[in-house]
Amino acid sequence: MLLAATLVPLQAVAFGLVALGAPLVVLTxxxxxxxxxxxxxxxSLVCLFVVLQAPDPALxxxxxxxxxxxxxxxxxxxxxxSRDRTxxxxxx
Amino acid sequence: xxxxxxILVLCPALLGxxxxxxxxxxxxxxxxDYRGPYGYVLNRVVVxxxxxxxxxxxxxxxVRGVDTMGEEFILLAAVVGVMLLLxxxxxSRQAERHTSRLRTDAVRLVGIVMVGAGLLVGLxxxxxxxxxxxxxxxxxxxxxxxxxxxxxVGSHRDYRPFRDQHALDPLEALGxxxxxxxxxxxxxxxxxxxTNLFGLGKTGTxxxxxxxxxxxWASAIAxxxxxxxxxxxxxxxxxxxxxxxxxGS
Numbered sequence: 534m535l536l537a538a539t540l541v542p543l544q545a546v547a548f549g550l551v552a553l554g555a556p557l558v559v560l561t562x563x564x565x566x567x568x569x570x571x572x573x574x575x576x577s578l579v580c581l582f583v584v585l586q587a588p589d590p591a592l593x594x595x596x597x598x599x600x601x602x603x604x605x606x607x608x609x610x611x612x613x614x615s616r617d618r619t620x621x622x623x624x625x
Numbered sequence: 626x627x628x629x630x631x632i633l634v635l636c637p638a639l640l641g642x643x644x645x646x647x648x649x650x651x652x653x654x655x656x657x658d659y660r661g662p663y664g665y666v667l668n669r670v671v672v673x674x675x676x677x678x679x680x681x682x683x684x685x686x687x688v689r690g691v692d693t694m695g696e697e698f699i700l701l702a703a704v705v706g707v708m709l710l711l712x713x714x715x716x717s718r719q720a721e722r723h724t725s726r727l728r729t730d731a732v733r734l735v736g737i738v739m740v741g742a743g744l745l746v747g748l749x750x751x752x753x754x755x756x757x758x759x760x761x762x763x764x765x766x767x768x769x770x771x772x773x774x775x776x777x778v779g780s781h782r783d784y785r786p787f788r789d790q791h792a793l794d795p796l797e798a799l800g801x802x803x804x805x806x807x808x809x810x811x812x813x814x815x816x817x818x819x820t821n822l823f824g825l826g827k828t829g830t831x832x833x834x835x836x837x838x839x840x841x842w843a844s845a846i847a848x849x850x851x852x853x854x855x856x857x858x859x860x861x862x863x864x865x866x867x868x869x870x871x872x873g874s
Contacts (some may be wrong), residue, residue, distance in 0.1 A: 539657040588758035589681040592750065596763050600770035601852065608859040 677834035736778025743771025765848030788857035800847025
């Protein structure tokens with residue numbers, strides 16, 4: 534295939550990491566852990582972008598996956614859990 | 626619907642999707658085979674014409690300046706949406722739980738170093754966005770993230786100015802509106818909207834690239850304030866009863 538002819542080994546490794554990371558994010562069931570795994574998956578995407586010589590998207594991906602997105606998920610989880618807790622208290 | 630029927634429905638759908646996917650992949654250009662002549666033209670033309678060494682910034686803020694304005698307003702609309710949903714009920718909401726203040730000195734020290742380093746890196750990304758990789762969006766997010774770390778390791782009083790909506794709302798408007806104003810200045814002076822008007826300066830220095838630098842700063846302010854507003858709304862609504870914590874200390 535043409536793909537193998539032009540793919541540098543480093544790029545192949547970066548693609549492999551991304552391909553491994555994506556199902557890991559989906560298969561993690563606990564939302565809190567999923568936020569963490571998703572952050573690590575984001576770093577693998579950053580590596581891919583850097584290896585493909587695209588520093589600007591790499592920087593965007595880095596800040597979005599490590600700062601912006603986890604906060605939104607964590608806030609939502611904190612909200613849901615505290616609501617569950619108060620509900621549990623009322624039932625008792 | 627029983628499990629068996631669901632699988633029966635799923636299988637042909639998966640097969641169809643898989644076939645389409647394989648067909649699409651097979652039709653792609655080979656890896657690394659770039660077929661957009663536009664990119665080659667920009668690579669050759671942007672540096673001499675706009676005196677910016679980061680062609681990506683030259684593209685987003687000059688050649689495709691209107692697109693970036695649209696993106697900035699997408700972010701603005703998203704933040705306004707969050708505020709409309711959350712700001713109303715934040716005040717009346719009762720304190721649901723207290724966060725304990727961070728007591729470990731080592732963690733606080735590392736956190737404070739991270740705040741300083743984050744602010745420095747963020748400002749560097751903003752300021753040098755049109756010279757090296759980076760720009761207003763990335764720098765703004767890093768600065769907002771550093772301030773969020775300040776919230777995590779510092780006291781709530783340190784963080785208070787950064788969740789003050791009376792200060793953040795006008796700044797956000799300044800960033801988002803400033804972009805349009807810079808575009809309109811070009812229109813008033815008799816050229817097209819968002820034409821690069823200002824002196825282009827010496828390539829590779831901070832005083833270069835004309836209005837790209839100003840547009841970059843406008844979007845940097847807009848993104849930083851948008852993220853801070855977002856953080857403030859989320860933190861107030863979801864996580865921390867800030868008022869009670871402050872009055873207690």
